[in-house]
Amino acid sequence: MQIFTRAHLRRVLLVTVSGSLLFAAAPVLAQDLPNEAKQADRAEQSPSFNEIIVTAQFRAQNLQDTPLSITAVDANLLASRNQTDISQIAAQAPNVQLTQMGGAFGSSMAVYVRGIGQYDFNPAYEPGVGMYVDDVYYATLTGSIMDLLDLDRVEVLRGPQGTLTGRNSIGGAIKLFSVKPGNENSGSVEVAYGSRDRTDLRGSANFVLTDNLYARIAAVHKRQEGYVDQVDFGCANPGNALGIGARPSTPSDCVVDKFGEKNYTGLRGSLRFNPDDKLDWTITGDYTYENRSYSASVLTVNDTSKTDGINFICGRFCTYADFFAPAGGAVDQAYYMPSKTKFKGWGVSSNLSYEFSSHLRLQSITAYRRYRQVFGTDDDFTPNPNIVGAGFNDLKFRFFSQELRLSGDIGPDAEWTLGGFYSDQKTLYFTRQDIRYIDYAFCGGMGFCNLQFQGNDPVNADSKAVFGTVIVRPTAELTLTGGLRYTKEHKDYTFVRKGLDGGVLNDSFGVGRLDGLVGLYDGDRVDWRISADYRFSPEIMGYATVSTGFKGGGVVARPFTALQAINGAFDPETLTAYEMGVKTDFFGHRVRLNLSGFYNDFKNIQLPISDCSVLDELPVGTGTNTCAAIQNAGDGKMYGVEAEVFANLVDGLDIDASLSWIDGKWKRIDEVVGGAIKIGDPITTPNWKWSAGIQYRADLGDAGSITPRFDLAYTGKRSVGRLTLASPLEYRPDFVLANARLTWKNKDEDLSISFEVQNLFDKYYLLPLRFVAVYATAGTGYSTVGRPREWAVTARKTF
Template identity: 60%
Template sequence: MAQAHRTTSHVRLLAAGSLAALMLGLAAPAMAQDAQAQAEESTPESAREIVVTAQFREQRLQDTPLSITAVDATLLASRNQTDLSQIAQQAPNVTLNAMGGAYGSSLGASIRGIGQFDFNPAYEPGVGMYVDDVYYATLTGGIFDLLDLERVEVLRGPQGTLTGRNAIGGAIKLFSKKPTDENSGMVEAVYGSRNRVDIRGSANFILAQDLYARISGVYKRQNGYVDQIDYGCANPGNPQGISARPGSGQDCVIDKLGEKGYAGLRGSVRYNPGDNFDLVIIGDYTHEERTNAAEVISLINPARITNAYACGRFCTYANFYAPPGGFVSQGYEMPNRLKFDGYGFSANMTVGLSDSINIQSITAYRNYRQKWGTDDDFTPDLAIAGQGYNDLKFWFFSEELRVNAKLGDMIDLTVGGFYSDQRSVYFTRQDIRYIAPGLNFQFLGNDPVNADSKAVFGTVIARPMDGLTLTGGLRYTKESKDYTFVRKNFDGVTKSIYLGALDGVKAVYSGDKVDWRLSADYRFSPEVLAYVTVGTGFKGGGVTARPFDAAQALNGSFDPETVTAYEAGLKTDLFDRRLRINIAGFINDYNDIQLPLISCASLGSNAPCGARQNAGNGRIKGFELEMQASPIEGLDIDASLSHLTGNYKNIDPRVGNAILLTDPIVTPNWKYSFGIQYRADLGSAGSITPRFDFAHTGKTSAGRIAAGQPIEFFNAYDIGNARLTWRNEAEDLSISFEVQNVFNEYYTPFRFASVYAFTGTAYSQVGRPREWAVTVQKRF
């Protein structure tokens, strides 16, 4: 059955990829080569000008008084970055991590040490995610493929007045290519390690005068790299008495964790009759179906279980089988894979009322559903079985209205409003038998979660004298959320034996917040801009996601956590724009931090505590440097360096010894990267470009394995990627060979240790080992 299931999913993904390829094939008779892309590819990185819209209007990156890492399509291609999580390798003080099996397909994100990694809809993200100026409200489904993008903007530091709530750490904004007045296209095919197959392409059409369309598609498939092994098959006659599972095969491999299985389509239509009107309508669809994340047991308490369950660096004995017990009359298999289907629509309309005033409307709708299973203990031991099945449904609507005005030559003004409404239904079947012998903690949840947000905002940019620009921003946000807990026995009708007091309880949060920002920048010369800024941001409040009784749910709501950030920076373009250096230093006062409690007595509960409250204050300091250089024709170098440190000022006693004042708020302290490439002209034979990228991530906190234990760290790691690209003379055909993780570094960026006290195990994600790929791209 497992093999049949995998085959079906592969066929569906292949069908989606084939549909994309067919549609792109129909667009192949494109009339003209993409001249702009050719020009960008031959322009030195430091001289290539990127225009950003971080302050609601188009500005040169070097004129914007914010810390922004802006990566355009050309640099994304040269680094071979194809999904959002890869951006963090070169972005200073940015952590983006595709989360593990317990969290499904979700993206944990933090910037300057502030973010969120728990997918549960009771909590809010700490980094604002935007696609074509539309807010993406959850971590789930956030591992975007970088399909047909114009650029990525990573805004570091709180963006409370610019992007609003949940941008306390910063914001990441993806901008896809708009339809233009040309017929052009591109198709790309990749083959690589572990039967990697990627197909992607795009096509641009002129439909009629002033009416254009663009379509793009992607299909990605690759085998996993962690063997899920049948323990009984691999260890016959084992002392635990675990027998082989039927259908394991001679090699005892049940499956491969860490697969890729992704397909997506995006289509857009643009009507642009002139400077005073522009309308872009976008629709997209994503299907992801693959095995769970590549994870292995990384810690075992031998006093509880045998070390024999630790399989190795790239294998696991994880068993997603639940035997009879409690409400389970016969054994069953949890899925070891996930399935995600999502789609969305947006309409972005700009109307020019005059040469100095325009109105912009951004309307969007998004819907997705994700299903996945987990093995909490990650062992084959049926005596400590702990499995979970999850089914998360989500929809989201938003409307944003902006008025941009130019008041003479000295003042630019933006005022606007924002509204969003989102609904989730989180169904889960939890089968937990590891707490104590005979205590079968089993329940069904089917929790509806409603949330909405309203905001009004304004930004003023004034130029009182030549070279000096002053910016002020203000935003008021009102938000609310309610979470209704459904806790049934496995029959779906009677109240849960252990959590029945929660059944039907509604937890409610509501609040409002004012954010502000002031900045001043001065251009000393065409080459040098200095700026200072102070501003605020917040991560939304919420409710306790996993309470153990009604008191924790009803009294466990918490307020936003906040940041007041002070920053100074310098942006330079030197030596006729052949050297670009941007430097920023900052101090963040980080308050009302949302932390888990050890004791819930203050909430009126004596049950095991699952609540989170505003329970700490601290300060984070750091600096960042980014550099791009083109010292000679054809040679491009980019680099980044960042340092981050943070300390708690106080922690609520209710947190206990789970977090101490001496613990770091943020890690890693150090990150740095560099990339170098040289384009050698071969005349009529085209050109050849070797490139090498290197990224270092310092040691990162793994937290405590249990309260009172010493804090632990993941080791620092270094990732090197190499790529060699040949292009023909017309630059409409290229062939590349790449090796990622050249040094075959073994690293574990994240671990799940929530149940270590009961199971004696913790398991960790394993980074992708060294792999190679060949890419062929053709432009039309």
């Protein structure tokens, strides 16, 4: 791999910026225009784009005036791309990956921006990318697969956001903003029907209650049959060598369930009090319910030498997983784990802003949230009675947060913001684990330890922070920004380990000795940001920024020994990010091109380790391979470039495209990682992503209009790790997905009918993460399958 030095980076960024300036056709500089006049001048010259106003720097700014790498998408573009849940946004966002997780992780989503993020839902670990809805922070990956209900826009902010949002966010932030209640009586109703009995119902209504009090309510229900058959192995394979018979209730086609279904209901209501230009207060409540089958997973790895000579791979869209645990172990009875995932959550928030004067403003954001999620797992994903791996998970979560921001200005050329953030969260994590498949080498000649236990672990975490940002304009064209943040965090994890019957856990391995132990983490950190942007003309703005961020530390969530729990605390991973970019509008403001280049210095990376010897107070390499810990075990660097283009060269014709490239290398991999990651491995994948979309609105006069749209999204090859420490690194192949949509609107544009096809060419692909934690003993691993070709017809009426 070629070494990419800082000198190389500077040359790449210089070429990026210089090329953009030349491509902009050398417009006349607007040296004498003040900042507000320049924004107005650009607005008058930009009839082709919906100008998106963002609030990434605590104030309303045009997207093109914000010195940050932001992908901002408004509601119209979301609708035209068929995007209805948050995970779909990644297709067009450069260097962003939002992956719905497999069944072992419940209703959660892996979120990565520029190669930095988190995939594990466990409350002992922090998200790497901040998720916000109406400026309210969502503290866990669980429940993050949100429907894009009644949205105004989505902002994807890259890079550390420690000084610019409520919570420290090392990889960036994804912020959803819903439509505020307004001074009008209006509403909409939308109905969709499609493949596999897909039925979507959406609606929203806005009410004027008094001259200064407004209300808004929105709701969604989505239901669709799954696309992976859960097949009864005994029914489909009578007389099999394992003697597995059919279940008594199995249908004649042997299909007992459909994995990958949708069954989601969401409701949001807001009340807004806006008596004058000084006070604006919105109170919001929301409710989410999900009850669906297991994720659309199939067995993709099967070592028949470990599965009694039987290949349990069923096919591209089917599985033999049975979620059944036969009798055996300390509790000698058979049982089924649930193959359903259930999630129920609600929250309330208050967003109050008050303007004391034209130079002093206050904003207060208060939120409370609760949820409960229940799901089961079949770790080996086979019906083999000789390999038992099953789990039951029940998470109860509550979260409170308070953020205060005081902002003002000193004359026309200086602005400031001071703020504080506090959050307190608690999770009660009940689990039943039956992992009889693990063959411990030191079980005293017992071979299999028959490890079965239940936990009921309280996990507490709180975060306190103060932050500030100053924006100064020495000249009309130059803006300087500085930010500072101090954060203090605490986390404690109490381990409860009982037998499956609730009694004392007597096990040969010693997991029972964890009962009552507490893992602790405490830490604090200072982060900063320095940025400069220069308005070369109304059409061109260039910027450069350096910032730091971190992902909070934590404790080992899945220890196997008492010492692993006591010694398992790990520190934050840290990032210093360098970025340069340009934002341009040219050709009469009919083409918009935004470019950025970045270099990330990534340290103390939190990695899964395979050797817990040090935690067990043994020399490295002398312990067992029974280890599921996270530690600060690596350093690395990442670098890349991103481009986004929007064009409207002809009235009615809109084109959007994006391109991103990222690469990097590991600088340090600790020995305790054990070969799962090697120093020459890629630090992040995929290296390349691109997307392109085109639509044309044809005016039909009194008959309305018709708009065809076509989208392509490419994802490069992605690493899925190694099956064993001695195995080569494996990759998912690259793929392209195509979507098409045809929309008719009536003349008044209050009625539309659309026909859409997603995954138009029926591409078969697997999502990047696979579950192979049991491969060493069970010989199996499973992956989630992407959605096949689907069609839908949607009718929408506004009033």
